[in-house]
Amino acid sequence: MPDAVLVFTFSPVQPFIAEARRAADLYAGSRILVELAKAAARAVADAGGNLVYPAALNGDIPNKLVAVVPWDRARTVAERAERTLREQWAAIAASARRELERLGPAPDMVWDAIWQRQVVGPWQVYWAAAAFANGNATLAYAAAYRKAERALAAAKRTRAFDQAEEPGLKDTLSGRRSALRTGPLNPRDYWAAVARHPAVTAARLRPAGRERLDTLGAVKRFGDLAKHPFPSTSSVATADFLHRARAQAADALHAYRRAVQALLGEHAYPVRSDQDWPYDGDLFYQETLTPGSLAGRYTLLNPDATALERARAQLRGLHKAAGGPPSPYYGVVMLDGDDMGKRIGNLLNEQNPLAAHRDLGRCLSDFAATVRPLAEGDQYRASVIYNGGDDVLLLAPLTTALSVAQALAEEFKRKTGGTASAGIAVVHHFYPLDAALVAARAAERLAKDVDGKAAVCVRVLKRSGETTDMRSRWQDLGTTFTDLVRLFTEDGAGQPLASRFPYDVAASAYGLTIPDERFQAELCRLLTRHRNGQHPAAPDPAQWAGRLTDWAQRLPQPDTGSTTDELARWLVFARFVAQGGGE
Missing domain, CATH: 3.30.70.2220 (CRISPR-Cas system, Cmr2 subunit, D1 domain, cysteine cluster)
Structure with a gap:
């Protein structure tokens, strides 16, 4: 016994x-x-x-x-x-x-x-x-x-x-x-x-x-x-582009595949069982189609000039047909349950601690069983590396990194009754992977420093050398970020909100450090100035000014600057995501 x-x-x-x-x-x-x-x-x-x-x-x-x-x-x-x-x-x-x-x-x-x-x-x-x-x-x-x-x-x-x-x-x-x-x-x-x-x-x-x-x-x-x-970081970064290309530009995708096969010949090695695109995602970037890159990554020396130019032309056509080139950025996501030691300590004080501990184990197993189907489906197109109990590590395209982390945190709460926080490092697909992991771990620690937790910290490491951190509680984030990304996304009618808006907010935040009525009025003025009145999805200035001010009031106090600065950083990041990592 x-x-x-x-x-x-x-x-x-x-x-x-x-x-x-x-x-x-x-x-x-x-x-x-x-x-x-x-x-x-x-x-x-x-x-x-x-x-x-x-x-x-x-x-x-x-x-x-x-x-x-x-x-x-x-x-x-x-x-x-x-x-x-x-x-x-x-x-x-x-x-x-x-x-x-x-x-x-x-x-x-x-x-x-x-x-x-x-x-x-x-x-x-x-x-x-x-x-x-x-x-x-x-x-x-x-x-x-x-x-x-x-x-x-x-x-x-x-x-x-x-x-x-x-x-x-x-x-x-x-x-x-x-x-x-x-x-x-x-x-x-x-x-x-x-x-x-x-x-x-x-x-x-x-x-x-x-x-x-x-x-x-x-x-x-x-x-x-x-x-x-397992997909490379380049394949992760281009996963949403490939999804878009299948749906919008299948003929152009197949034409580019044939051009790559003609260019690389025996040097074209498949990395997945996919008739549409069996190759690595790095071939979706124009910078790969250079003699130096092809020699280093595919051991192809002295590529045929005609075949190379044909592949470049086909790739330009694919980018245009698919609505633009892929983002060179992706996200490293680390999600971890909050205060798990304290939770176990509390359940040990229950009337039947053994049963309570077993129940927690079952809840964590139930959550773990949902992680891969949720994260790796067509909605988020992430690639899960590790998923053990309350600890998840995955890679995701730039467009879905934050949303998949938020969805997993919500699923963790549904399955276990507890909260989870996440650190996300947004990095270039050529950024050293070990350094990206260090950045994601640091972001996770910053999220865990938020009072009450159930929070996220995003650390963006641009290739230009700039590093930016921003934090929010999941509850306060809601759908605001995804809605902002839509406002900065260009479609046939243009862009609902001009890309200059986040930077003007950042400039105003230097003098308006408290998210009060004056800051809200300034947001309303800037929204009126930068909204595209001809676009059917143009933001209502008063409504969005109130929404953003309310979010700024609830943002965790950053180590440097004010919560209005923090809001501006979130706005800049939303524009960054909407434009595929454009500087």
């Missing part, structure tokens, strides 16, 4: 995922973590444990497990879970080793020494168990859980780790560990040889030794879990 609580976890999580040069690395890292957590969870269940959290093992699950187990078998259950986790990691790593043996120079003693040193080191496992004070699980669960959590926290603080020496040229994902190599070949030459294999495209490994992987990077890039395709 279960008479103890077992809490089991492993790390690192965020650092392991964040060691990435491309979106597929992020996705593979998250898949590895999920498979390790599932292996440990199944081992707990097989050894007689009864999982409390997570409530289900379908879909993604977090790296922390809570179970009730027989006290006299707690150590056995935990050790079995750890052993199974490490066996699962060994199997995942072995699949990558087999692939590298097939694709590259044969491993020797030098290669094997690096592999063995790095493959055994990444995972630290922690667990703690506490027995029920009496035989009644309902009454004793809360005290045992708190005791196990304290013991787990102490174990994390006191455990020491051996630092292995990592000599020589480092890998290009982490920059900290030795890149794989053989005795005769230095890391650059070894990885250049792997990249020359006909089965290795530039999307998988940059040629000429420009990417060098250690064991962990190799597992992400060449293991079995890497065989599941």
